[in-house]
Amino acid sequence: VFLGNILLLMYTRLGSIEQARDVFAALLHPNVFSWNLLIQAFIEHGEMERSKNAFDAMPGRNMVSWNCVVAGYAQSGHLEDAKLVFDGMPERDTVTWNVILQGYAARCDVEGVARTFEMMPEADVVSWTSLITAYAATGHLERSKGIFHRAAQRNIFSYTALLTGYAQSGDVRAARKLFDSMPEWNIVSSTAMFQAIARSGDIDAARALFDAMPVKNIVSWNTLIGCYAQTGHTEAAIAVFVAMPEWDVCSSCAILTAYSDAGDLARARETFASIPCFS
């Protein structure tokens, strides 16, 4: 069952939902983890109804099962349904509450996030980060900053959330200061930082930070393209596009804007044609 569950997770992430369901069906004695994986698999493929059916059919649900269903509704914009399930739960944990926080955040309802936060029996670092993000994303930077400093716990996620807020408001100095005060860095925080630097106009300093990053992923590469494309450095953007190890839709869209800014319709067409899901 243990290995079957790992297989189930693999099919959910990499394969189709029907394959995942087949793996589940082949399990002799599915345990609560198997059921939860199935519920989650349906949710990740946008099949909320089937997810709920599985949930209703499963024996011995645990906290995670309930939280999956609440999250499924909250993340798909059905916050009212999420709350109905929430109200019907025998008990709730901090994750349950955090899921509701995210439901409001997804609607950009900062008030809802704040109200829910106040109602929580106890907040953890995820709750605090959600609150920081919600205020930062809606332009309430001062509040976001205040909460960041008042937070009982903070980690690299919280730092990055506020950092992104500074980046979006164009306050590179504050972003830099925060970045330098962070206990640790990772791809996400460094990407947020070099983008902030680029937006302030110092593209070379941004590039230097990118080059200094020990690990890069497709998002950091795409971000770099965007930095060049949005500052009129079309050739540099193209060079990055060519040099990067893999592409996704974001890479292509970013490079398309670079070409169109340069008025290079021919090469834009060429790129467009090479995007599988567009042509």
Added chain:
RNA sequence: CCCCUUAAAUAACU
């Protein structure tokens, strides 16, 4: 503490 659930970074469209 564990195989499952929640928080941070990128493009375009609208």
